[in-house]
Structures are given as structure tokens and as C-alpha cells.
Amino acid sequence: MTRVMIVEDAEAAGEAAAELIQAALATRPEPVLGIATGSTPLTSWAALARRRLELGRVRAFALDEYLGLAPGHPQSYRAVVDREIVRPLGLDPERVQTPDAADPVHGPARYEEAIAAAGGIDLQLLGIGRNGHIGFNEPGSSLASATRVALLSEETRRDNARFFGSLDEVPTRCITQGIGTIRRARRLLLLAFGEHKATVVAAAVEGAVSASVPASAIQLHPDATVIVDEAAASGLVYSAYYRASWLETA
Numbered sequence: 267m268t269r270v271m272i273v274e275d276a277e278a279a280g281e282a283a284a285e286l287i288q289a290a291l292a293t294r295p296e297p298v299l300g301i302a303t304g305s306t307p308l309t310s311w312a313a314l315a316r317r318r319l320e321l322g323r324v325r326a327f328a329l330d331e332y333l334g335l336a337p338g339h340p341q342s343y344r345a346v347v348d349r350e351i352v353r354p355l356g357l358d359p360e361r362v363q364t365p366d367a368a369d370p371v372h373g374p375a376r377y378e379e380a381i382a383a384a385g386g387i388d389l390q391l392l393g394i395g396r397n398g399h400i401g402f403n404e405p406g407s408s409l410a411s412a413t414r415v416a417l418l419s420e421e422t423r424r425d426n427a428r429f430f431g432s433l434d435e436v437p438t439r440c441i442t443q444g445i446g447t448i449r450r451a452r453r454l455l456l457l458a459f460g461e462h463k464a465t466v467v468a469a470a471v472e473g474a475v476s477a478s479v480p481a482s483a484i485q486l487h488p489d490a491t492v493i494v495d496e497a498a499a500s501g502l503v504y505s506a507y508y509r510a511s512w513l514e515t516a
């Protein structure tokens with residue numbers, strides 16, 4: 267089953283996530299981390315950085331990248347990843363990949379090959395969009411999809427406009443790992459905070475597995491953990507059971 271951990275706030279979630287990430291990275295000499303951008307993972311990166319681990323051998327793959335931004339654009343996910351993850355954690359930038367926005371034709375297949383060549387992803391960190399997306403797999407995406415070029419939904423573009431000067435500046439297309447790609451990671455760790463995520467968290471964890479809620483694909487994964495704060499957990503029907511289960515297995 268999906269393990270659900272309900273914590274007080276994003277800070278506590280970051281600490282718990284850092285613990286799980288550290289454990290996953292200890293399983294192989296050259297471990298592979300699946301990284302996510304967005305505001306949700308920031309407390310996890312901060313908690314991980316505070317641990318001052320030697321992470322120079324870690325390989326990492328980002329979930330997605332915008333198409334159509336000028337190279338080096340500060341909101342390109344390559345730039346965000348370098349700024350918010352690579353530098354604070356002391357990762358080797360040469361070992362960190364983002365989908366190649368310069369080659370939307372061959373880049374997606376090459377990205378799949380690079381993940382496979384690295385031995386697959388040991389732990390994939392995930393945020394969740396208010397519409398249920400993981401990566402940029404918008405509602406309607408196949409639960410078996412591969413890395414590909416995809417269109418951003420209007421809702422996602424509006425949500426991400428806060429990082430750009432205006433809605434018009436938000437790209438309309440991206441390259442994203444597919445849901446099939448994400449499901450091949452050995453472990454999934456999905457984080458969500460805040461009241462505005464409560465409905466979609468309940469749909470993803472307790473609703474029907476459906477392309478209409480791409481994050482519901484985590485229910486098909488044998489090793490998926492969801493860490494939510496009390497507000498994001500407020501729509502869950504079985505929260506008492508999750509709390510008891512977590513204590514049982516911790």
C-alpha cells in the first residue's frame with residue numbers, strides 16, 4: 267500500500283524526506299536520485315544540505331524541463347536545479363541531467379536511455395500539481411507514458427506564472443518524464459503541503475487509479491511514500507489508519 271506519513275508542517279516533512287533520501291542513497295555506490303523542482307521540495311533540499319553528506323558520486327535526473335526558453339533562462343529547470351539543488355547539496359553538475367530542451371525530437375528517448383544506463387532511479391521525489399499532475403504529466407496522460415514532449419495545461423501555466431513576469435511568458439510546452447518512467451523508479455516519495463492540495467491528495471491516494479489524476483499512479487507502485495502536512499492531509503478518509511500504520515512500521 268501507499269505509506270502515508272502525516273506531519274505537522276513542511277519543515278518536519280523536509281526532515282523526514284531527507285532521512286528517506288539519505289537511506290536510499292546509501293543502497294548503491296553510485297546511487298541515482300530523481301529530483302523535482304517547484305516549491306514543495308525546498309525544505310527537503312534544505313534538510314539534506316544540513317546533513318553535509320558527501321554526495322559527489324550521486325547521479326540525478328530531473329523530472330521535466332520547459333521548452334522554448336532562452337538557454338540559461340533563470341526559470342529553465344536546468345537553472346533552477348543548479349541553483350536550488352546542485353549547489354546547496356554539493357552535487358557534481360556533470361552527473362545531474364535535465365531533459366534536453368535543445369533537442370525535443372531525440373532528447374526524450376535519449377533521456378530514457380540515460381536513466382536506464384545509470385541503472386535506473388533509486389528514489390524519485392515528486393510534488394503534485396493541484397490538477398493531479400506529477401512531473402508535467404497533465405490529466406489525461408497515459409499511466410504507461412514515456413519521456414516525451416507534452417503541452418502544459420492552462421491551470422499549470424497559471425500556477426507557474428508566479429515564477430515569471432506574466433502568464434504570457436510561461437512556456438506552453440515541455441519535456442517530461444512519463445508516468446511509466448516515474449513508475450520504474452525503485453521508490454517514490456511524494457510530498458504535498460497546504461489546504462490547496464488537500465482535495466488532490468485525497469484523490470491521488472484514495473481515489474480511483476485514473477489518467478484523470480496522474481498522481482494516482484503511485485497506488486500501482488510497490489514502494490511509494492506520501493508525506494503530507496496536516497492541511498494537505500485534511501481530505502483523507504483513512505488518516506487514523508495511516509498514522510497507526512506508520513507507527514507500526516517505523
Ligand code: PGA
Pocket residue numbers: 303304305306307393394395396399400401
Ligand atoms: P509546487 O508544484 O511544489 O510549486 O506546489 C508542484 C507541482 O506542480 O508538481
